[in-house]
Amino acid sequence: MPAQRLSVVLTRRLPEIVETRMTELFNVQLREDDTPMSRAELVAAMAQADVIVPCITDRIDGGMLGQAGDRLKLVANYGAGVDHIDVATARQRGILVSNTPGVMTDDTADMALALILAVLRRLPEGMAAMQAGNWDGWAPTAFMGGRVAGKRLGILGMGRIGQAVARRASAFGMQVHYHNRRRLHADIETALEATYWDSLDQMISRMDVISVNCPHTPSTFHLMNARRLKLMKPQAVIVNTSRGEVIDENALTRMLRAGEIAGAGLDVFEKGREVNPRLRELPNVVLLPHMGSATREGRIEMGEKVIINIKTFADGHRPPDLVVPSML
Structure with a gap:
């Protein structure tokens, strides 16, 4: 039976x-x-x-x-x-x-790179202009963004997804840096051409792009708090495809509005579906509905x-x- x-x-x-x-x-x-x-x-x-x-x-x-x-x-x-x-x-x-x-590693890494490209190259602003019928034609100074190649990428969390982001970023000519609870084996570091930073603060202050790829735990809640966000260069951008709770969203919003951070790409939010309405108003912010594994x-x-x-x-x-x- x-x-x-x-x-x-x-x-x-x-x-x-x-x-x-x-x-x-x-x-x-x-x-x-x-x-x-x-x-x-x-x-x-x-x-x-x-x-x-x-x-x-x-x-x-x-x-x-x-x-x-x-x-x-x-x-x-x-x-x-x-x-x-x-x-x-x-x-x-x-x-x-x-x-x-392990299932969504490549999908989430793809989304992280998509957000980096979208923010640096101002893709949403260009799309909005086209959809609104506001494009007056090509101009030498219109929609100027930043070149991806040569940018320093700081990856926060170098697990499966962080390493997949590193491989993609390297192919785009970015210089890969990372902070992690444990340093990677030397062979993996060499293969990824990644530079390890024991001090998260020191890494953040030197990067052009920060990619958040660590899980949400009690120790990572608001890991990117107001103090650390202020360490970022004014021309730097931050993307998050991990968990919204890792970033102090209110502090990030204030700094984006004040021009203290150049831009952000967010696929996750601190309060789930309750997205800070002030974020929606900013042209230098790309917001996605948790599409990383979609x-x-x-x-x-x-x-x-x-x-x-x-x-x-x-x-x-x-x-x-x-x-x-x-x-x-």
């Missing part, structure tokens, strides 16, 4: 091919619309499922996990970042947490990783992408 299939709840709509495969393997409760679940809905879902598959839009705190009851055994996150999940409390309650690392290939691969984690758990083994508090 075959073993009973796990009960799995999806909190958002996933790519159709992922949902179909999950339905073949598990007893799946699909989300009919694509709106985030309320807190009450999440608590109810955790109480009735063996596995819940949340996304970054679902904040799962200790109080909610305390109401989950005894059935929930795995939180199989659809995404790499798990700062929206209280992993420590989950572990204390015997609930495993898995994620999907490729068909990437989102399907994320789903495949979720399936592997759940299937491995169902077979009585440790999920390959298990997250433990010591990793954070």
Whole structure:
């Protein structure tokens, strides 16, 4: 007699091919619309499922996990970042947490380079003029931006994505610098032609472009605070494809408005969907709706990783992408 299939709840709509495969393997409760679940809905879902598959839009705190009851055994996150999940409390309650690392590396790195190009070359301003019908023709001094080649790029966080950004930036002729919790092996540094800075402050003050590629943890919250932002050169720009909480968004907005920083490209924001309205008014700022991992290939691969984690758990083994508090 075959073993009973796990009960799995999806909190958002996933790519159709992922949902179909999950339905073949598990007893799946699909989300009919694509709106985030309320807190009450999440608590109810955790109480009735063996596995819940949340996304970054679902904040799962200790109080909610305390109401989950005894059935929930795995939180199989659809995404790499798990700062929206209280992993420590989950572990204390015997609930495993898995994620999907490595899938969106190239997609996010592509977006970081796209933002660098867009800000330095003033692409949104040119697009706005064309769409509004305000272009009077070519002029020697119109829409002058900055050349990408030769710029010094400071990468904050040199994990998979940071290294992928470094490879792309090098191909564009940028000089790569980085700050990281741990220095890379010398062979990797040599291959990337990357210069390591033990002092984040010293690196920031010398760079033309800062790319934020570190995760959001208690130690990285407002890592780019007002004091550090003031270290940036007035002609420097900053891009963020990681987590909005790493940058003090209010301080960044004030400095952009005052001309103390030349520009910014942001795919993530400190308060999620609540984007500072003053940022929207600035012509030297490129704002994107968290599109870093938004490729068909990437989102399907994320789903495949979720399936592997759940299937491995169902077979009585440790999920390959298990997250433990010591990793954070």
